[in-house]
Amino acid sequence: MRENSLCNVIRSGNTAVNAWISTDSSYSAEVLANTGFDSVTIDAQHGMFGPDTVVKLLQAVSASPATPMVRPTSVNLAEIGWLLDAGAYGIIAPSVDSPELARELVDACFYPPLGRRSFGPSRGLLYGGSDYATEANHTIVPWAMIESGDAVEQMDAIMSTPGLYGVYLGPNDLALDLGFKAGGDIAGPVADIAHRIVERAHRHGLAAGLFCSGAEEATKWADAGFDLVTPGNDVSMLRSAATQRIAAIRDPAKTLTATTGGY
Incomplete structure (x- = not known):
């Protein structure tokens, strides 16, 4: 089976850099995937596209060395199984607010006896290789998103889930859940939680x-120790590059710090 190169980067002690796709352009996804990102995550939760487009985006990412991952709409056995069948090598699942949901995530990602994933790899077999059925349980990586006060309170129980590969902080939803403003840099109590999450x-x-x-x-x-960082999504990168180039032309002496955002 084709190896999960993202795991190799993290295993070596380096920080992996992850791209985040929220638009429906397979060409844009292909370009980003070939710029040197270690992984590319397709956002099926908040992305401006439907299920049919997910397959096209996965095909575009598959033409690159980057590891293809997807954020599903929820922790759902059927949806996650379908995304893996379509060729995703990693799942970054939203709103994993309890150890029970973490267990459901793992069940959705792995074939028995490790989980409850239904067999029918389809494009996963094409992308992964002829031994996909026997090697997928050793290659797929489930990430549980920590993005609520409940998840923070239960982070140790969530992190104790057998089969879980990693946890992924969603700072904006966490900020909203704690009563703070979303967007911008991670700061205040959310930053304190981020340090706790990486340590735990x-x-x-x-x-x-x-x-x-x-x-x-x-x-x-x-630098704080996170193993994978996502430096904004495709829209924020496009907006930032565009505003900087416009500013450079209209006022070369002025430096703009573009407003960025994401999920």
Whole structure:
């Protein structure tokens, strides 16, 4: 089976850099995937596209060295199984607020006896290789998103779930759930929680990832020990590059710090 190169990066002690796709352009996804990102996550929860487009985006990412991952709409056995059948090598599942949901995530990602995934790999077999059925349980990586006060309170129980590969902080939803404003850099109580998450994840032998507002913030959290950082999504990168180029033409002496956002 084709190896999961993302795991190799993290296993080596380096910080993996993850792209985040929220638009429906397979060409844009292909371009991003070939720029050097270690993985590319297709956002089926908040992305501006439907299920049929997910397959096209996975096909585009598959033409690159980057590991294809997907964020599903929820922890749902059938949906996650379908995404893996379509060729996803990792699942970053939203709103894993309890150890029970973490167990459901693992069940959805793995074939028996490790889980409850139904057999029918389809494109997963095409992308992964002829031994997909026997090797998938050793290759697929489930990430549980920590993005609520309940999840923070139960993080140790969630992280104790057998088969879980990593946890992924969703800072904006967590901020909203705690009564703070979403968007911008991770700060205040959410930043304190981020430090706790990476420490606890490593103690449990798990990888830790998070979504960042941009490259500068991603560098900060990589230095703090996170194993995977997402420096914004495709829309924020496009907006940032466009505003900087416009500013450079209209006023070369002025430096703009583009407003970035994401999920």
